[in-house]
Structures are given as structure tokens and as C-alpha cells.
Amino acid sequence: MKEMTLYSMPSSGNSYKVRLLLALIGRDCAIVDVEDSSPEIAAAKAAGRLPFGKAPVLELADGRLLPESNAILMWLGQGTAFIPGDAYQQAEMLSWMFWEQNQHEGVIAVRGALLFYPSRKTLATPERLAELLERGYGLLQILEDRLAGRDWLVGESLSLADLALYGYTHTAGSRGQYDMSRFPAINRWCDRIAALPGYIGLYD
Structure with missing residues (x-):
């Protein structure tokens, strides 16, 4: 099974907070840079990798696509100390x-x-x-x-x-x-x- 892939806009705070959580929890993830107005973001849109037309999007190992930065944080944060138990x-x-x-x-x-x-x-x-x-x-x-x-x-x-x-x-x-x-x-x-x-x- 392939690893996760994050379609990430390097200059975006929304993409950055996902990369930051990945770093803090030590989770491996391939990163595909899709900067604003770049050929790469146009290609990702054309390939259907950005369901809402913007980054970030986390592609799970099974191929499912998870858009929206805070939804991604919630998915990655499951089972970690970053989600309170209460x-x-x-x-x-x-x-x-x-x-x-x-x-x-x-x-x-x-x-x-x-x-x-x-x-x-x-x-x-x-x-x-x-x-x-x-x-x-x-x-x-x-x-x-x-x-x-x-x-x-x-x-x-x-x-x-x-x-x-x-x-x-x-x-x-x-x-x-x-x-x-x-x-x-x-x-x-x-x-x-x-x-x-x-x-x-x-x-x-």
C-alpha cells in the first residue's frame, strides 16, 4: 500500500498547519507542492486531486481524498495528545x-x-x-x-x-x-x- 500524499500549497497557512502536525507527530507523508497560480496546482485540479479546487488535500494510502485543513488535522490527530480526552x-x-x-x-x-x-x-x-x-x-x-x-x-x-x-x-x-x-x-x-x-x- 502506498504512503499518504499531501497536496500542499507551500505559502499557505492552511497547508502549513497540516505539515506542522505531521512533523510534530512524526508521521511520514509524501508532499506534492501546488503553489498558487502554478502549473502544478492546475495539474492537480485537472487530475481531480483537489475536490474543492484548493489545497491542502490529504490523499490517504487507500486513495481516498480528504480536503479542508482542519478536517485533515482531526483525522491525523486521532489517538494523539493533540485531541483532549474530555x-x-x-x-x-x-x-x-x-x-x-x-x-x-x-x-x-x-x-x-x-x-x-x-x-x-x-x-x-x-x-x-x-x-x-x-x-x-x-x-x-x-x-x-x-x-x-x-x-x-x-x-x-x-x-x-x-x-x-x-x-x-x-x-x-x-x-x-x-x-x-x-x-x-x-x-x-x-x-x-x-x-x-x-x-x-x-x-x-
């Missing part, structure tokens, strides 16, 4: 993961993308960037308030919620040009994740 804490973890995709990603990641990808420069109007900046600060403050006085988002240890939100939060300053000096608890949390055994960076 039912309430599991639900709490999921609530942060849903919030990450429903609220956080659509602002923090979008502003970063408008500033980072040349193909999206025409969409980066001053008005749009200003709106995303204001909304982003509000979302980051929610995260800051949660992390004030605690190490992790749920319970007393790292969970999938932390990895899901780390994906785009840790580049909010460098890509999104948010002033991250306003969020000391987030910065300490990012440092804790970066110090984990097996940690890899966005481009590692």
Missing part, C-alpha cells in the same frame, strides 16, 4: 477551529494574501486593506484575551486548536502588517509553539 474540551477545541475558519482566516489570511501574492494586488485597495486591518485587530484581541494568563487555548496542553490558529497568526505581522507588539500573550504563545520538539517553519 468531551467538553474536545468541543471547545472544535469551537476554536470553527472560529478560525469562519472568522479569523477570512480576515487575517486574506489581508496577508492581498499584500503577499502579486496576482491579488489589484484587489488590495486602501479601503479593503483598512477594513481588514481594523477587523483583524478585533479578532487578534479575542485571541489575546483568551491566551492572557494561560499557555494554550484549551485545557492545560497544546491541542489542534493551537495549531489551527497558529497557521496564519504567526505571519500576521510579517505578511498582514499587523502591529503584533500589541499582543504580548499571542507572541509568547507563538514562541511556545516554535519551541516544540519537531517544529518546522512555514518554508521548512
Whole structure:
């Protein structure tokens, strides 16, 4: 039986958080890079490897395709310490993961993308960037308030919620040009994740 394959967009926080979990749990997986606007992503779409038209997608050893970053995290996280044993804490973890995709990603990641990808420069109007900046600060403050006085988002240890939100939060300053000096608890949390055994960076 062949190994798993991850169709991964190298510059994407959504793809990165899956690669980070794979590294932290020491799970082998072939990686196929499908960068934005590249021939490789066009080929993967044409071959039917990206069911929702975007990366990441995890192709299981039996050929089944699993899209959506947080769904992949849940599948990979089964049987690991990254999913709490307590039912309430599991639900709490999921609530942060849903919030990450429903609220956080659509602002923090979008502003970063408008500033980072040349193909999206025409969409980066001053008005749009200003709106995303204001909304982003509000979302980051929610995260800051949660992390004030605690190490992790749920319970007393790292969970999938932390990895899901780390994906785009840790580049909010460098890509999104948010002033991250306003969020000391987030910065300490990012440092804790970066110090984990097996940690890899966005481009590692």
C-alpha cells in the first residue's frame, strides 16, 4: 500500500498547519507542492486531486481524498495528545477551529494574501486593506484575551486548536502588517509553539 500524499500549497497557512502536525507527530507523508497560480496546482485540479479546487488535500494510502485543513488535522490527530480526552474540551477545541475558519482566516489570511501574492494586488485597495486591518485587530484581541494568563487555548496542553490558529497568526505581522507588539500573550504563545520538539517553519 502506498504512503499518504499531501497536496500542499507551500505559502499557505492552511497547508502549513497540516505539515506542522505531521512533523510534530512524526508521521511520514509524501508532499506534492501546488503553489498558487502554478502549473502544478492546475495539474492537480485537472487530475481531480483537489475536490474543492484548493489545497491542502490529504490523499490517504487507500486513495481516498480528504480536503479542508482542519478536517485533515482531526483525522491525523486521532489517538494523539493533540485531541483532549474530555468531551467538553474536545468541543471547545472544535469551537476554536470553527472560529478560525469562519472568522479569523477570512480576515487575517486574506489581508496577508492581498499584500503577499502579486496576482491579488489589484484587489488590495486602501479601503479593503483598512477594513481588514481594523477587523483583524478585533479578532487578534479575542485571541489575546483568551491566551492572557494561560499557555494554550484549551485545557492545560497544546491541542489542534493551537495549531489551527497558529497557521496564519504567526505571519500576521510579517505578511498582514499587523502591529503584533500589541499582543504580548499571542507572541509568547507563538514562541511556545516554535519551541516544540519537531517544529518546522512555514518554508521548512
